[in-house]
Amino acid sequence: MIVELDAIRGVSLDTIYDSPEGKLIQTCIQCGTCSGTCPYGEYMEYPPRRIIKLLQHGLVDKVFDTDSMLKCVNCYACMMKCPREIHLTEVLLQLVKEQTVIKLPVVPPELQKALENNYRYGNPMGESGRKRANWVQTSPVPIRILSQNPEPVDVLWFVESYPAYHPRGQDTCRAIAKILTALEVDFAILGNEEKSAGECGLLSWESGLAEALVDYNMAIFSKYKFNRIITSDPHALDAFNFRYKMYGFKGSITHIVPFVMEHIDKLKPMLKKSLGHSVTYHDSCCLGRHNGYYEEPRELLKAIPGLKLTEMVHNRINTLCCGGGGGGMWLDTYFKSQNMERLSDRRIKEAIDTGADILAVVCPYEIPRFEDSLKVAGYDKKMVVKDIMELVCEAMED
Ligand code: SF4
Ligand code: SF4
Numbered sequence: 001m002i003v004e005l006d007a008i009r010g011v012s013l014d015t016i017y018d019s020p021e022g023k024l025i026q027t028c029i030q031c032g033t034c035s036g037t038c039p040y041g042e043y044m045e046y047p048p049r050r051i052i053k054l055l056q057h058g059l060v061d062k063v064f065d066t067d068s069m070l071k072c073v074n075c076y077a078c079m080m081k082c083p084r085e086i087h088l089t090e091v092l093l094q095l096v097k098e099q100t101v102i103k104l105p106v107v108p109p110e111l112q113k114a115l116e117n118n119y120r121y122g123n124p125m126g127e128s129g130r131k132r133a134n135w136v137q138t139s140p141v142p143i144r145i146l147s148q149n150p151e152p153v154d155v156l157w158f159v160e161s162y163p164a165y166h167p168r169g170q171d172t173c174r175a176i177a178k179i180l181t182a183l184e185v186d187f188a189i190l191g192n193e194e195k196s197a198g199e200c201g202l203l204s205w206e207s208g209l210a211e212a213l214v215d216y217n218m219a220i221f222s223k224y225k226f227n228r229i230i231t232s233d234p235h236a237l238d239a240f241n242f243r244y245k246m247y248g249f250k251g252s253i254t255h256i257v258p259f260v261m262e263h264i265d266k267l268k269p270m271l272k273k274s275l276g277h278s279v280t281y282h283d284s285c286c287l288g289r290h291n292g293y294y295e296e297p298r299e300l301l302k303a304i305p306g307l308k309l310t311e312m313v314h315n316r317i318n319t320l321c322c323g324g325g326g327g328g329m330w331l332d333t334y335f336k337s338q339n340m341e342r343l344s345d346r347r348i349k350e351a352i353d354t355g356a357d358i359l360a361v362v363c364p365y366e367i368p369r370f371e372d373s374l375k376v377a378g379y380d381k382k383m384v385v386k387d388i389m390e391l392v393c394e395a396m397e398d
Contacts, residue, residue: 012095013060013095013096013099016055016092016095017058021086021087021091021092024084024085024086024087025052025055025056025086025092026056027084027086028049028052028053028056028084028086029083029084030049030052030053031049031083032049033078033081033082033083034047034048034049034052034078034079034081034082034088035047035048035049035050035078037077037078037081038072038075038077038078039073039075039077039320039321039323039343039346040071040072040073040340040343043071043338043340044066044068044069044071044072045066045067045068046062046063046066046068046069047068048078048088048093051063051068051069051092051093051096052086052088052092055092060096063096063100064096064099064100064103065103067100067104067338068100069093069096069097069100070097070100070101070104070108070331070334071335071338071340072089072093072097072326073321073323073324073325073326073327073328073343074089074204074285074325074326074327074328075089075285075289075321075325075326076089076285076286076289076290077285077289077321078093080289080317089290090242094204097204097205097326098204098205098206098207101205101206108330108331108333108334109333110330110331110332110333110334111205111327111330111331111334113126113330114202114327114329114330115202115205115206115209118196118198118202118209118213119209119212122161122194122195122196122213122216123161123164123165123195123196124161124196124199124202124329124330125161125162125165125166127161127165129192129195130192131165131192132159132161132164132165132191132192132194133145133164133189133191133192135164135165135170135173135174136189136191138170138174139173139174139177139178140174140177140178141177141178141181143177143188143189144187144188144189145188145189145190145191146188146189146190146191146193146223146224147190147191147192147193148191149188150223150224152224152225152226153186153187153188153224153225153226154185154186154187154226154227154228155180155185155186155187155188155226155227155228155229155230155259156187156188156189156190156221156224156226156228156229156230157176157180157187157188157189157229157230157231158189158190158194158197158229158230158231158233158236158240158253159173159189159190159194159231159232160194160196160197160231160232160233160235160236160364161196162233162364162365162368163232163233163364164194166364166367166368168364168367168368168371169364169367171387171390172232172364172367172387172389172390173232174393175387175389175390175392175393176232176256176389178393178396179260179267179389179392179393179396182267182270182396183260183263183266183267185263187230188226190220193220194217194220195213195216195217195220196213197213197217197231197233197235197236197239197240197244198210198213198214198239198243199235199236199239199325199327202326202327204326205327210243211247214243214244214247214249215247217244218244218247218248218249221249221251227252228251228252228253228254229251229252229253229254230253230254230255230256230259231253231254231255231256232255232256232362232364232387232389233363233364234255234284234285234286234287234291234362234363235286235325235363235365236253237253237254237255237286237287237291238286238290238291240253241253241291242290255287255291255293255362256362256389257287257293257296257297257300257362257388258293258296260300260389260392261296261299261300264299264300264303267303267392268303270396271303271304271305271392271395271396272305272395272396273305273306273394273395273396273397274305274306274395275304275305275306275307275391275394275395276306277306277307277308277356277357277358278307278308278310278354278355278356278357278358279301279307279308279309279310279356279357279358279359279360279391280309280310280311280312280351280354280356280358280359280360281297281298281301281309281311281315281360281361281388282312282319282322282347282351282359282360282361282366282370283297283315283316283319284319284322284361284362284363284366285319285321285325286325286363287362287363288316288317288319289317289319294316294317297360297362297388300388300392301360301388301391304391304392304395305395307358307391310354310355310356311354312347312350312351312353312354313350313353314350320343320346320347320350321343321347322343322344322347322363322365322366322369322370323335323342323343323344323369324344324363324365324366324369325365328343329365329369342373344366344369344370344372344373345373345376345377347370347373348370348373348374348377348379348383349377351370351383352377352379352382352383356383357382357383357384358383358384358385358386358391359374359383359384359385359386360386360387360388360391361385361386361387361388362387362388364387366385367385367386367387370385371385
């Protein structure tokens, strides 16, 4: 149900009514499914149903006087449930979001800082671009960096900012490097030449920033010869698969989980160590709801000896967002000031209820978010958060 890109290329709020999306708005039956399914709908003065109603009547400007869209975490829940298949998250809310930030009297400082950092340093954390590939020095296997060895390569691994700089993201990177090497994949990374993809939601806040990052990354890609891109970040996957394609990106990008599943027959005999844990899996909004990868992560977990998979109440298309998308990573302080429950706090309660002792994830935002929520709730002795690649790597060790 991903929107046809040609249908929205160049569309703005002024021209939306002449586009196929604008015509779809008129089919809204005001059922309220979108607002009812929105994890933050109760905190929005204008939840999605009301925004569509205002759009129908050309009155959407009213939304810009509120912070409603600041509370949208790009979780795709409304869009995937709409009986009229209106592209809420992908198109309409994005357009409204961009105007919201332009018209906000004060942008929340954390978000402002993340946007500025992306401009200045190529990552939202404000880390030095020269340190982006430092984690490679701690890798258990050699990693080829294209600027040092620019020969053609089969797979370009787009590492992304959180994995490159965050200590827990680096744990996942080391695991991925080991798995790719064991699978004899011909891979390389961009190293310090890489800059943030821009994160699907973050891109929508600032079109100038979006264009700068898209131009930069597409120019870097064009320097090297490779057949496909992989990434462990579902937000980067989403950005390349959706936003970048609007700017002419034609590459093929795959998330690391489906990529590893392509090699499952070769991988399985290497998974010798029984882990002896009960695990529950959190569906990432971008990987699951928007890109349809629900079963591949589960199949990979089931291939690990001694792991018992148990489901949370909300799973697959009904997953509960961790709250990190759409700029949410940089809005926790703002949400707290609005007395809003952190979505990661809501989610870990469901995870604990399963009785599992491992919460398995596939997104670099989720590890720090869920680890913090478990700590705050006092559950950090009961449950640990692991990227699926870490679990695969553990099962490979003898
Ligand atoms: S779910 Fe779709 S049809 Fe129902 S109110 Fe929302 S936009 Fe309209
Ligand atoms: S994308 Fe998610 S957070 Fe945003 S309006 Fe839709 S349901 Fe709410």
